[in-house]
Amino acid sequence: MNAPPPDHDVEPPDDAWYKAALDESSDLVFVLRSDTTVVWCNAAISQVGFRKSEVVGRSIADFLHPDDLVRAAEVMALESAGVFTQSTKITPALYRTRTADGSWVHVEINGSTAPGDDHLLVVARLSGDLVIHDRLLESVTSDQPFENQVALVVELATWRHPTDGYAVSYFDDDGERRWYTANLPASLYDVSHPDEVAPWEVAVGAEPEVVPLGPALRATADEAGFVECLVAAVEDPAHPEGARLLIWTTRAGPTVSGHRYAMTNMHRALALVLQRRAHLSLLQRAVRIDQLTGVTSRTRLMELFDEADAQPSDEPHAVLYLDLDGFKGVNDSLGHMMGDRVLRGAAERLASVVPADTTLARMGGDEFVVLCPPGTCREAATDLAERIVGLFVEPLSIEGGDHADGHIEVPIGVSVGVAVGFPGQPVGSVLDAADQALFKAKGDGRGRWAASATG
Template sequence: MHDISSLKVIDLLLDAVCIVQADSRIVFVSAAFERIFGYTPQEVVGRRMLDMLHPEDQAATQGQVASIMAGDLQLQFENRYLRKDGRIAHILWTARWLPDRQVRLAVAHDITERKQHETRQAALYAISEAAHAAQNLESLFEHIHGIIGRLVVATNFSVVLRDPTNGELRYAYHANAHAAAPSAPRCSDSRCAEVVRTASTLLITPDARHGVSAPVPPADMASQARYWLGVPLRSESGVIGVLVLQSYGEEGGYTSTDQELLQFVSTQVATAIERKQTHERLQQMAQFDALTRLPNRMVLMDRLQIALARARRDGTLVSLLFVDLDDFKRVNDSLGHAMGDLLLQRVAGRLQGCVRASDTVARLGGDEFVVLLESGRQKEHARTVAQKVLAAFAHPFDLEGSVLHMHPSIGTALYPDDGGDAAALLGHADRSMYLSKQEGGNQVRGDAPLASEPAHGGTRFSA
């Protein structure tokens, strides 16, 4: 063994030469071992090499050791070790068993930088993929949380976004094992505000503050994490928010390396968030009425088709209420279109207050609304809801000081009695509504004539 250790040229190698016994106890390491693993040769001689191995790589590594002990020459085997400073070192090994000396001779090549680059590039790709695959922003944030968790410890992770209309910071995503999600979405953490204001990363450790220099008020530091890392989310429109990581001690602290990793992916994260926000805005515009925020005709028909399929399968009922405002034109003519729009918004609110969260209130256009009810097996359900609507409209509307009485004409349709498909049901409810309107309005009708017949009197549910 002394002839190997006496060759000082080994200490000039960038790779670490290691000699270990069969039980992985270290006999000799070259000088490069300290650069790669963080320990001096004096600190590790006599220790087991496997004790420094990353826990997740134990089984695979011991399998490779068994192969080497059987006489195989091991080339290009990768695993991970925990450095003295707690960071992970990625190692590419060449090793063989020397039976005459009963030791393993191995050369450790540090590929940490290469693996970090590969991991970063993979993270960028994964974030881009998540922006396309995620169904909504919440799902996107969950994906991003998982991706960042593969780069750094991200047990306690938050996304804080800036509201472009008023500049207020709000929690868009919050996962913290030590602190419950805020009861209100508004973020009052001055550190987040500082990161957004300065567009600079802020790393706070127990010993130092790295980044911007303004002090954090003592009140903000009370009961806070030992390590706090906030990275601005920059886009072409400016800083849209902050990625926040917190460590309370047991997860390990954050370093400048973690800061660099988070900064590396933050621009891609900001792009993904803006892309998903734009998609959701376009989806909202395509599916919901811009004035009342109610579902539009397209969404109503889609939900009606689903409800009918469920009703056919389960033998249940589906009801429609077609609601039209009586003499709405008078409001626009006398008070102006702005007051007319406000009235439609108030009407939407009252209609929603008459139904369950599982029901649908949609605006077809103008002053026409449709209520979709899955009525179970109760034929009277539509009539009951219609009575609630009439009662709700009995109270006048306050339009910024102008008190206005407005009443509805309501037509109903019931599946399967009044039609077997969406078009037939909607047509029946529409014709029934016109019967209600022809008889003076403020009532409910369900006895529509056939589409080819003129509307005429029928049985009135209520007046």
């Protein structure tokens, strides 16, 4: 745009116009004296529950969190020293502001001064990138529900352009597609039309692209008031198809190019959320799964005991305590690496007979525990013990031997202790009884099972 000629007289609005414009702003606007007294604020102060009359005449320090006062005082001191000029603005920062009900909310604060004036104009935004990123970081690090984190990703765009439509497509822990949307009718997401490729199924990269719409979806979008669909792919370490970000533009909102910043912001945030979820999943698996054998870990088994004790059942629990016979000799003669392979082979063989509703866990070393579901009777428990003992009549075929097929036959046995508790009995004490029964089975000659007389 060309600048007006030098003799062109532009009449600026009067002070009343500026004041009215500031008063209508959705951001909180304050005018402070150098002594921090609020001399004016706009109507947006009602967003934190106050009336203007409750704020004007008081120090801004009355509304800031005590932990933020030192930082605020430093800023005011710099302002008084004349550091901030029209070309040097106060850097946006997060502060905690008190609300009328006594709670605290984060606000993004900007400030500026005019040369020769001892007043400071402060603009506080209850939303905005800094505020939402801070909330997202808190949500991620405190392990809040994944859906809450995705909602904050979308909020990074909706606070800027609240009239447009937004959707995030991702996969849950079970591999099912899930959606989080804002301002979108169901007909514009997760709905497929015959002979048309849905926007979230189009092969796109990390850079946002405007995807073509088929006739049916085009008609649906027109009816809902949407113009174009902007899509970007986000890598998900936990799922090969990844996630998708969709922005449906409206005539009232910005153009596609105006949305690219919001899309980039959302993309980075969602990538962080997905990576965090994948890392947590790996950590949880490491805790819940025995890393050597792949069966349930001792830690997870103890959690299951605690969960069972927290909700006592009217039906008894049955526990089998197993110990491999002759395993020490395997380690001594074949080495610990071969011993690890024997443990993995034994776990696979045990898993082949343990029912799906029953937990097989490794306690450590060559000891395993089977936790049966409530209501398992003594006959069913001893029958399972009998089958487990029978599994090890034949030796294990372990990879890494000198035979022509690269395997070695390792004879290994198993002894089993069985205990069935009484209703309401702590599962840990049933485990102790099974351990005592295991001691008896070994004393009777190994390669057999023994049952506790009582839980």
